[in-house]
Amino acid sequence: MSKFVTLESAISAHLHDGDTVALEGFTHLIPFAAGQEIIRQRKKDLTAIRLTPDLLYDQLIGAGCVKKLVFSWGGNPGVGSLHRFRDAYQNAWPRPLEIEEHTHAGMTNRYLAGASGMPFAVLRGYFGTDLVENTTNIATIDSPFTDEKILAVAAINPDVTIVHAQQADRNGNVMAWGIIGSSREAVFAAKKVIVTVEEIVDSFEPRFNSVIYPEALITSISLAPRGAWPSYASGYYDRDNDAYIAWDEISKERESFTRWLDDEVYGKRVQDLTPVGMGR
Amino acid sequence: MAISEVNRDALVEGEKAPWNSNEMMTIAAARTLKDGMICFVGIGIPSTASILAKATHAPNLVLIYESGTVNTDPKTLPLSIGDPELANRALTVVSMPEIFNYWLQPGRIDVGFLGAAQIDRYANINTTVIGESYEKPKVRLPGAGGATEIAGACKEVIIVLKQTTRTFVSEIDFITSVGFGDGPGAREKNGLIGGGPRYVITDLGILEPDPESKELVLTSIHPGVTLEQIRENTGWDLKVAANLVTTSAPTSSELERVRALVATSSRKKS
16 A cells, blocks of 8 residues: 555544644754644644644644643744743633643653653753653652662653655655754654655655655655745755744734634645745 | 944943943853853854854854754854754754753753743743743743753853843742752752853843852943842842952944844844
């Protein structure tokens, strides 16, 4: 069976209400097209995992898809707050939002444990902070080899990890390059992997800092040109800083956000979207 | 009026400084960076200060951003750590496990730069929530990001923030990142291998931890600022160094460079 399917089919077939899902891509290759297809299919009760919820999860949260957010930094990078996240957490709009909060190092290591098939990972972190009393999935353990306390963080094994990459080849292998963040760990940690790509090519050329996700790891691949916009895909297009700034206005009020949702997400089909407009 | 004509070490009381408080903070922060240091940088003033230092007295400063960009040399001011300028001009780009586990955790970073919403007298900082309740905060802030482990493991930490009674508080609402905890010995007790905060740089002056008590002490006051003004903007009884000095005023060259850099910012605003 071909792994190449439309994004609509991929989300419909492989992501279910109540799933634990990680859409990764740190600052780069953020899978916006996939996130908006999740909204369009009105998926609900998701536990959404991501180091930086970013505009991507602000949209999912505002649309009511998310029951619980697991994260480590929830702002609009370089701009300010995530208004939909704040409104959901502080005012339960459009639904109550549970949170589980970590640090970047903690989240990265949680994926690493998940990718390695281990129940937990260890790091030096969190000690002395109020996170220790206020978050779950952490524990203090005695180092078995030295006389010190070490922090353990529980593995994350998402039901589904979704990543965007530059290219797939015709055999279903995927290549990403540039900033990779924690994507590789999130891919290896997942039970199912949905990938969107800029382009399908006959064969890969060597690239700067490239990562290959072999076909065996991947559940489905969908073509989604500009699918990371307004973040960027190195070699294809640059980050649209203006869109990040514009999001601050769009998301500030429930009314303007709802209008954006109707016009730019519900009002469009995934086939039409290159890209979904945010004030464009 | 040329900038050089108004550049001086001290201003006449009441006279408006020919630089703004962000410029003063940025320049003061840049001066603390020494050539050859490995510097973990965040966005905003830390970025501006690091790029300024690299362009002036510290050309061999190694800039690392948490997105994985190692030894990057941005020529324009990035809007965010996601700005392609950082990745495109880096020696290499590594994964986040490599940044946090291989670079930061073992103590390879000389200096980490942090901002904060609140700070206390032991330079513990809050970037998580404002308000007494974590579950029902008055204001939900972005959270820890990389800050907790940067504060823990860098050989030294520089904190940059504006000084007001809202930011300089006797008790912070949430400890996101540890400075000196509740005083001497707290870092060791928590297994934090880094040296902790070295400077806190504000729009009004520079504070440094007392070597014994670890409490922040005002050691330098920016030109044109009064001690009374600093006390009014601090939420605790601030200790002042016996040899309090005045921060050297920004030079015309520093100001020109900072302004040129800010003008390259991809953020469109007036």
